[in-house]
Every structure is written in structure tokens, then in C-alpha cells.
Amino acid sequence: MGKNPPLIAHVVHHFRVGGMENGMINLINHMPKDRFRHVVICLDDYTDFRERILRKDVEFYALAKPAGRDVTWYFRLWRLLRKLSPAIVHTRNLSAIEGQFVAFAAGIRARIHGEHGRDVFDLHGENRKYNLLRKLARPFVGHYIAVSRDLEQWLIQTVGVKPQRVSQIYNGVDSTFFRPRDEKQAIGPADFAPENALVIGSVGRMAEVKDYPNLVRAFIRMLEIEPTARQRARLVIIGEGVSREICMRLLKQACAEDLAWLPGESSDVAPILRNMDLFVLPSLGEGISNTILEAMSSGLPIIATRVGGNPELVEEGQTGAFIPVSDPESLAQTLLTYYYNDSMLKTHGQASRKRIESQFSIPAMVQGYLAVYEQIYKPATV
Secondary structure, three states: OOOOOOOEEEEOEOOOHHHHHHHHHHHHHHHOOOOEEEEEEEEEEHHHHHHHOOOOOOEEEEOOOOOOOHHHHHHHHHHHHHHHHOOOEEEEOOHHHHHHHHHHOOOOOEEEEOOOOOOOOOOOOOOHHHHHHHHHHHHHHHHHEEHHHHHHHHHHHHEEEEEEEEEEEOOOOOOOOOEEEEEOOOOOOOOOOOOOOOOEEOOOOHHHHHHHHHHHHHHHHHHHOOOHHHOOOOEEEEEEOOOHHHHHHHHHHHHHHHEEEEEOOOOOOHHHOOOEEEEOOOOOOOOOOHHHHHHHHOOEEEEOOOOHHHHHHHEEEOOOEOOOOOOHHHHHHHHHHHHHHHHHHHHHHHHHHEEEHOOEEHHHHHHHHHHHHHHHOOOOOO
């Protein structure tokens, strides 16, 4: 598009470790530099997670939006948009949707809103107050992007968006970086796992919506049902958040703390995923889970709840299994099914990898976003 490509202002609530942010990183890192430039505007703040963006020309701004009903951030965002004069404003999720009003006031003609998942307080997108805000913003949004078919249909049926104004684009995963292991290596602290260990793992924010205490309770229940599993079964959860302390306490109460490794947040999860044997995501709600995609790309079978976009990723009986929400007994039984069946672990893991290679590539994701950006951006002609 020339020496000075059009600028996209990505407006988000904050930029920290998370699936939405990871998707943005993959998009910006793999989009051709001569097509669009990028800037990230955080209504709240950002962390050093931003350093995963490899392009050196991507600037970050933090507006330090205060909690509550303070509206002064509207004016700060308006002034910033007027200064930057982006070609496109792309807001993401409910927490940033009010940026659409500000972008309109700032004279930005090309406006996009993305839906990446729902909040723990509104798992099914039925909150009237939230949906009223979404409907008020609807006339200001030029086009919507949904990361799952589930979210696409919700936008159409509940929010009232016309189907032609919604594009559904799956997140892509870097299948070279997230790849199956060549040979198993040690995981966790010294002497944590024996060579024949079954490493049950998960990666993600340990927020309430992820329901990690349910996974811990299921792991403990598995050990109760099959006491000999203490010799082989190990639990690994990578992430930080409010649920981590709860999980640690549950493990200690069950005298199973030596069988689990919860080190907190990690900046390099790919080698950890490669040395897991089974991936579990017990979420109460999801958009499209980047961690499921990364685990599948790493050649792991998946156990997940049938929520949000999870059924669009996992094929039951082929790449993994589904479990009911908040049901540790069912999850424990499913864990035991894999514990007793090494051949199923292998075949489901191989099928996971093949599914990623055929349907969830980063090039496909980038082309989907480029098509939307170029459709909605119409440069002024002389």
C-alpha cells in the first residue's frame, strides 16, 4: 500500500497475558509490514507481555482508565485518536466497545469491533445491561469479527447484527513453534515426574472463569479411585491468578502437593506443553481457546468442557473428550480413561496435530483479517 501503510489502532482494556492478547501478537507479527502499521491503545495498562510483538514500530499507549464511572478517559482517547489519525480503529470485547463512540467522534471512518469471549459474570451473553450497550454501539461499528461460530451466531441473534456485517475468523497457531516433542524430557522440579509419568496439564490465566479448582478436585478424585496412580500421574498448571492459591490449598489438604507443579506464569510455555501427555481445560466459558490450539499443535489430546467455541476445536472421540462443567467426578473418570489407555493418548494426540495443520494456520487467520481491513478501509481519493 506504499511507503507509509495505513495505521490500525487496536483498542483494548489492557494488554497482559491472555488468549486475546496472544491472538493480537500472532496477527501483528505475521501481517505483512507493507500492508498496515499498528498501534495498541490500552484503556487501562499493559505489561511486558507486549515484548512478544516482534515489530519494533508498534507503539503502546496506556490511558490509565480509573475504575467506576469516570469519563475523563473518553477525552484522553479522543485526543490520542485525533493525534494518531488511524485509518482503522479496532476495538475488542465489551470492556473496550465504548471506544467505538469515541472513534466516531474523532472522525475515524473505518471502525471494527471484535468479540473474543465472554466474561465470567455473563457466560452466555444474556446480561441486559451489557447487551443494551452493545446494541447502542451497533450503529457505530462498521464491521464485526467473531473468533468462533458460537460468537458469530450470538452477535446476529442476540445483539442484532446483520449477518453481512460479521466475519468469523478462527485464531491461528504457530505450528512450527508449538510442535510435538521428539523425545520426552523432564518437566518440573528435580525428581518431580518419573520417566513413565502421565503428565496432565493446563496453561492459562487462573481466573474464576477457567475453573482450575475443578481440575485439581478431579485429579485428587482420580488418585482416590486409583491409588496406584500416585506413582505415575502428575498435574501441571501454568498460570497466575486468584485460583492458584485455592488449588495449592486443595492439593495440600489431599497430601498431593508433591504430585503437582503450579509454578505460576511462564514466558515460554511451548517446551512445557511438549512434555505434557494430556491437556485439560475445565472452563466455565470460552471464545476460541488459544491454549487448546497450542496444545493440539503440540500433539496433545484434549479434555475440555463443551462451552463457547470448544466444540469447534475438539472432535470428541477423535482428538479428545468433552466433560460437563464443574463436574470433578466426570473429569476424574475421563482422566482415568486416558490413564489406562496409552494407545488412545497417542492416536488422539496425532489427530490433534493433523487438525491444526489443516484448519487453524496463522496464514489463514492473517488473510481473514486482511480481507476485513481492506474491505472496510477506503482511502480518500483525489
